Amino acid sequence: MAKVVRKDGDAQAIAEKVLGGDIRAAARLMRGLDDRDPAAVEVLRALFPSTGGAYIVGITGSPGAGKSSITDRLIAHYRKAGKTVGVVAIDPTSPFSGGAILGDRIRMQDHALDPGVFIRSLATRGSLGGLSRSSSDVIRVMDAMGKDVILVETVGVGQDEIDVASLAHTTIVVVVPGMGDDIQAIKAGILEVADVFAINKADRPGVDRTERELRGMIELRHVTMPTDHDSLHRFHATTPAQARADDFTWEPEIVRTIATRDKGFDDLVATIEKHRAHLEKAGGRLAREATRARAEFLAILRERLVASALERIAEEQGELDELATRIARREADPYTLVETIAARLR
Amino acid sequence: MAKVVRKDGDAQAIAEKVLGGDIRAAARLMRGLDDRDPAAVEVLRALFPSTGGAYIVGITGSPGAGKSSITDRLIAHYRKAGKTVGVVAIDPTSPFSGGAILGDRIRMQDHALDPGVFIRSLATRGSLGGLSRSSSDVIRVMDAMGKDVILVETVGVGQDEIDVASLAHTTIVVVVPGMGDDIQAIKAGILEVADVFAINKADRPGVDRTERELRGMIELRHVTMPTDHDSLHRFHATTPAQARADDFTWEPEIVRTIATRDKGFDDLVATIEKHRAHLEKAGGRLAREATRARAEFLAILRERLVASALERIAEEQGELDELATRIARREADPYTLVETIAARLR
Numbered sequence: 001m002a003k004v005v006r007k008d009g010d011a012q013a014i015a016e017k018v019l020g021g022d023i024r025a026a027a028r029l030m031r032g033l034d035d036r037d038p039a040a041v042e043v044l045r046a047l048f049p050s051t052g053g054a055y056i057v058g059i060t061g062s063p064g065a066g067k068s069s070i071t072d073r074l075i076a077h078y079r080k081a082g083k084t085v086g087v088v089a090i091d092p093t094s095p096f097s098g099g100a101i102l103g104d105r106i107r108m109q110d111h112a113l114d115p116g117v118f119i120r121s122l123a124t125r126g127s128l129g130g131l132s133r134s135s136s137d138v139i140r141v142m143d144a145m146g147k148d149v150i151l152v153e154t155v156g157v158g159q160d161e162i163d164v165a166s167l168a169h170t171t172i173v174v175v176v177p178g179m180g181d182d183i184q185a186i187k188a189g190i191l192e193v194a195d196v197f198a199i200n201k202a203d204r205p206g207v208d209r210t211e212r213e214l215r216g217m218i219e220l221r222h223v224t225m226p227t228d229h230d231s232l233h234r235f236h237a238t239t240p241a242q243a244r245a246d247d248f249t250w251e252p253e254i255v256r257t258i259a260t261r262d263k264g265f266d267d268l269v270a271t272i273e274k275h276r277a278h279l280e281k282a283g284g285r286l287a288r289e290a291t292r293a294r295a296e297f298l299a300i301l302r303e304r305l306v307a308s309a310l311e312r313i314a315e316e317q318g319e320l321d322e323l324a325t326r327i328a329r330r331e332a333d334p335y336t337l338v339e340t341i342a343a344r345l346r
Numbered sequence: 347m348a349k350v351v352r353k354d355g356d357a358q359a360i361a362e363k364v365l366g367g368d369i370r371a372a373a374r375l376m377r378g379l380d381d382r383d384p385a386a387v388e389v390l391r392a393l394f395p396s397t398g399g400a401y402i403v404g405i406t407g408s409p410g411a412g413k414s415s416i417t418d419r420l421i422a423h424y425r426k427a428g429k430t431v432g433v434v435a436i437d438p439t440s441p442f443s444g445g446a447i448l449g450d451r452i453r454m455q456d457h458a459l460d461p462g463v464f465i466r467s468l469a470t471r472g473s474l475g476g477l478s479r480s481s482s483d484v485i486r487v488m489d490a491m492g493k494d495v496i497l498v499e500t501v502g503v504g505q506d507e508i509d510v511a512s513l514a515h516t517t518i519v520v521v522v523p524g525m526g527d528d529i530q531a532i533k534a535g536i537l538e539v540a541d542v543f544a545i546n547k548a549d550r551p552g553v554d555r556t557e558r559e560l561r562g563m564i565e566l567r568h569v570t571m572p573t574d575h576d577s578l579h580r581f582h583a584t585t586p587a588q589a590r591a592d593d594f595t596w597e598p599e600i601v602r603t604i605a606t607r608d609k610g611f612d613d614l615v616a617t618i619e620k621h622r623a624h625l626e627k628a629g630g631r632l633a634r635e636a637t638r639a640r641a642e643f644l645a646i647l648r649e650r651l652v653a654s655a656l657e658r659i660a661e662e663q664g665e666l667d668e669l670a671t672r673i674a675r676r677e678a679d680p681y682t683l684v685e686t687i688a689a690r691l692r
Contacts, residue, residue, distance in 0.1 A: 044681060045682060049679070286675070294670035297670065297680040300684045301684050301687065302652050304685075305648075305651040306647060309651055320643075321640070323643065324639045327640075327642075327643060328632055328636040333394040335390060335646065338647050
């Protein structure tokens with residue numbers, strides 16, 4: 001990898017390039033952040049005060065629902081309205097699904113020549129919590145570049161991806177008509193994060209029934225939500241007091257779309273704007289940002305502390321793999337090992 | 347909660363009760379571990395040298411594939427063979443899918459009066475990495491109780507649940523015929539962890555095609571696996587050198603089952619035994635345990651270090667929620683905060 005900080009500039013100079021919208025500087029910075037290059041983190045630190053302007057829209061839902069097509073159409077609509085757009089596309093870990101995803105990405109590359117659009121794919125592979133860390137970093141860089149809207153699209157259906165999408169200002173859950181199992185999957189965790197439902201492929205049979213089922217769930221949500229909204233926050237036991245207070249006043253809206261025929265997107269964009277206005281009136285935007293900041297802070301902290309501890313362990317106790325084999329053989333126990341290390345670090 | 351360590355006994359005495367198979371002592375210990383009671387951890391430490399005897403079978407797959415019914419039938423078959431069984435059932439976070447799962451659990455409760463069966467449900471709710479930590483703890487206690495076989499059944503399809511299932515000695519992936527989307531979901535991460543495929547509901551149309559598709563994927567696996575086997579290990583960058591070396595010599599087997607009519611289970615149990623014999627011959631059992639030990643050690647370490655750091659932060663910087671709000675307002679930056687804390691802990 002090319003060094004982020006080279007002889008031609010320090011962190012501040014690179015930060016200024018990124019703030020000026022320099023695509024190559026931004027791409028190089030993102031690669032540096034992927035590699036956890038300390039110089040790249042230094043640039044991010046310099047950018048930090050200039051961020052917070054972008055509006056973040058999460059797009060999630062089951063595989064095959066058409067999330068990439070929806071993202072593609074949203075890019076086009078926002079561009080038509082003169083807004084600049086960043087896209088963070090989160091791909092699943094497996095190499096086996098490579099084909100389909102590549103197809104979607106190529107479709108999205110229609111926008112690749114548009115300097116007002118910046119697309120970045122992230123793999124979910126990596127250390128625990130790494131996805132949330134990496135997507136935060138990429139969102140921050142796009143925010144600093146001055147993108148008006150950042151679309152965060154998840155391809156998978158894992159909890160991590162739901163978490164990432166749920167940290168957006170507005171989260172769209174994409175469903176398709178007539179998939180009983182799909183509704184089933186929504187039940188298992190996605191519903192709680194939806195601000196807007198897009199029923200895509202709305203020319204298919206069963207669309208009325210799907211809408212009815214969603215309305216039923218939204219009503220049920222009123223009953224169960226108050227005891228469960230903390231399930232959104234897997235990072236630690238408590239949540240910012242004010243976070244998602246807006247959830248009790250915002251009723252998730254349902255919009256029908258047909259992405260392949262560009263239908264329903266004026267409505268979808270208007271609904272996103274309506275939710276944005278609601279959040280800003282209710283103070284919910286700051287609350288959502290605080291939730292995201294909290295998760296991000298904990299992710300950085302966790303990574304930093306574990307990295308330090310592992311360095312120590314390597315020096316004092318041998319490599320992690322040997323340690324694991326000793327534990328597996330019952331020659332050492334993990335509880336005592338951790339206490340020894342923690343005591344040393346106090 | 348009742349204290350784990352009470353006036354009538356110390357950690358060693360409780361450990362002895364658990365080793366003797368005392369169900370009430372084990373249940374109380376598990377509750378203590380849920381609450382991260384240090385006294386409960388003390389008991390676990392005392393139990394640790396006596397563990398390692400249980401054979402762990404993971405059961406994963408898409409929702410609706412019949413994982414609970416398969417688990418139920420496996421319990422019955424192992425019990426008939428005179429083996430004692432522990433079951434760890436991992437439920438998804440959402441309250442919305444409560445109904446279906448409750449039904450499954452009730453079905454499994456047929457075994458609840460059998461003292462040779464110990465069933466414990468775990469919610470996926472909780473802190474990041476908490477699921478893997480909690481399931482490790484519960485598996486360890488059941489292992490110490492002398493259970494011959496421990497079935498770890500996941501209800502959800504999240505990456506965390508796949509990770510947990512993949513840390514078993516033998517992992518069964520349950521699929522059903524004629525679900526194109528189901529195969530799609532398998533592609534997205536589950537395939538890599540399968541030692542055995544169970545095609546359940548094998549009296550349905552499309553079973554031959556599903557088997558053919560699975561065989562095709564298994565062949566493809568030979569091509570891509572070598573570059574990707576580290577994707578199993580999300581906890582850190584490298585893997586125990588020997589882990590999953592057995593994957594290159596074990597060809598995943600396919601078994602057809604009809605759980606509701608108890609068909610195919612002699613075959614399934616025999617295939618699990620065959621895989622077990624393979625692992626033991628190839629040294630793969632220790633390798634898988636080392637992988638699990640490694641992940642567990644890192645999870646305990648991470649939790650412990652972050653907890654210590656958060657205590658310090660609360661003392662010095664104010665509560666986490668306030669900190670998050672300051673970051674959201676751009677009054678503080680998370681990178682500098684983490685460095686300050688990390689420097690203090692060195």
